[in-house]
Amino acid sequence: MFHLFLSAFxxxxxxxxxxxxxxxxxxxxxxxxxxxxRQMAVRACIIATLILVVFALFGEALLGALHIELAxxxxxxxxxxxxxxxxxxxxxxxxxxxxxxxxxxxxxPHVEDVSVFPxxxxxxxxxxxxxSIMLLTARAHGTEETAVVLAALGVVMLLSLIALVAxxxxxxVLGKQVEAVVTRLLGVLxxxxxxxxxxxxxxxxx
Numbered sequence: 001m002f003h004l005f006l007s008a009f010x011x012x013x014x015x016x017x018x019x020x021x022x023x024x025x026x027x028x029x030x031x032x033x034x035x036x037x038r039q040m041a042v043r044a045c046i047i048a049t050l051i052l053v054v055f056a057l058f059g060e061a062l063l064g065a066l067h068i069e070l071a072x073x074x075x076x077x078x079x080x081x082x083x084x085x086x087x088x089x090x091x092x093x094x095x096x097x098x099x100x101x102x103x104x105x106x107x108x109p110h111v112e113d114v115s116v117f118p119x120x121x122x123x124x125x126x127x128x129x130x131x132s133i134m135l136l137t138a139r140a141h142g143t144e145e146t147a148v149v150l151a152a153l154g155v156v157m158l159l160s161l162i163a164l165v166a167x168x169x170x171x172x173v174l175g176k177q178v179e180a181v182v183t184r185l186l187g188v189l190x191x192x193x194x195x196x197x198x199x200x201x202x203x204x205x206x
Contacts, residue, residue: 008152018160022167027183041164043115048124077122078197088187
């Protein structure tokens with residue numbers, strides 16, 4: 001059981017990549033208060049966990065019933081992530097925030113909720129993690145081994161939550177200029193990740 005847990009934990013940790021998601025989350029929540037950032041991090045991890053648990057238990061039956069292939073998830077997720085990356089690189093998000101701030105000058109600034117999209121899905125519960133959890137549960141024999149795989153998922157998601165919560169204050173300490181540079185660099189990396197999702201999806205499909 002320990003070897004199964006270790007194998008599942010390693011696979012899910014590498015695919016979900018909490019250290020890689022954390023700085024992207026910090027860039028997406030730059031204008032949120034610490035409380036709002038924590039709430040969105042908790043919400044993102046809970047939603048992602050629920051999505052992955054559903055796919056772990058019912059994924060193959062669900063996709064089969066809807067006649068949807070996993071490659072479609074990769075392509076769609078890649079396109080959505082690429083649009084977010086463009087906004088990060090060209091600071092379109094900043095422009096929208098300034099327009100909103102002008103309209104509601106005397107009101108509390110509106111903070112865009114990124115917990116569901118893109119953090120919960122496709123960043124945390126993306127095509128890779130969905131495919132991985134489905135594969136791991138398919139290889140598990142019996143209720144006990146399935147429970148071990150789900151326990152490994154729970155540990156990885158807990159580590160993801162810690163990474164997301166810790167990243168925001170660290171980025172804030174660096175200052176706005178450093179934050180702008182980091183956000184643009186992460187936007188480029190996110191664009192490359194999105195392109196890889198699309199390439200993987202097309203390669204699998206064709």
